[in-house]
Amino acid sequence: MLINDEIQKQLLQLFAKSSNLPKVEAEQQSASQLQLTPGQQVQAEVVAKLPNHLFLARIAGELFKMELPLNVQPGETMHMTFVSAEPRITFELARADNGKVPVTISTTGKWLSSLMNSVIAQESSSSQSLSPILNGPPTDTELFAVRLKEAMTLGGLFYESHLAEWARGDRQIAQLLVEPQGKLSRRLVNPDPDLLQKGNEGNGILPKSIAEEATASKPAAGFIADPQTLPIIKDQLATLNSGVLIWNGQAWPEQKVEISVREREADGSSPQEREWETSLRLQLPALGEISATLHLSGAGLNIVLQTDDARTAAILLKGLPVLKERVDEAGINLTEMVIKR
Structure with a gap:
């Protein structure tokens, strides 16, 4: 995506023109566009973990980049209280001891949120697939x-x-x-x-x-x-801001799947070495909700499977040898494979 700073400025003007609100009011009323009021309880779904202790979270249907003081993982849900939209969008994060920790959205995240909220009466089409990829469960x-x-x-x-x-x-x-x-x-x-x-x-x-x-x-x-x-430009800007590509769609009829892909800083000394992390989450009829994180580097592939159900964890554990065999057949070095609950 080749979107430079000048194009982004033009896009901001474009979205302001397409909104029912004046440009200044659109900045001031970004919280009301999210339909949030101070003191309102919200749920934040962690979508991806970013560098520098940042996380990508979905709140009220929109994506925010924020710094969280807790060690959370993609797929987890946190309870927050909306505090204010000015001078920066701020939430309070509830802890187990009923204490609260302020969580503040970055300036870039706030700008992007206001920009994204200015796109009215349109549904995203670039990162969401309406038609199933396959007609049924994959055989090939x-x-x-x-x-x-x-x-x-x-x-x-x-x-x-x-x-x-x-x-x-x-x-x-x-x-x-x-x-x-x-x-x-x-x-x-x-x-x-x-x-x-x-x-x-x-x-x-x-x-x-x-x-x-x-x-x-x-x-x-x-x-x-x-x-x-x-809507596509909205997704492009969100991807540029977060560094995470998110795709939602149907693998086959009634089988929803969410995939996020991001590039990670390489652990090796070579600056040319690239590492990628892909997270996949889906709800299966027999196994329930399962999330998988794949970390691909020059050393090989690391796979982490996660489920909250003990029966599902046992089934996954039983199937690990077959999964390892399939990875080996693909010519990929499997460095680690773990099941977490």
């Missing part, structure tokens, strides 16, 4: 992996990066048109096949007739993007 894991990758990467979140790939000749226009922004592209009534071929060559330059002879309407005056893409 390779196919499932391909479909999952497509769902996470072709939802519009990486559209600008894909445009850059097309400009380098690494991606064709037909691939761009699959994404939501590409589907909004203006089309020719009777395109010249030769011109389309030139566009598919991916040299970064569209033929003049393709750029000019279009039938769809342009974005409204004053908008730097099609209003239909605002």
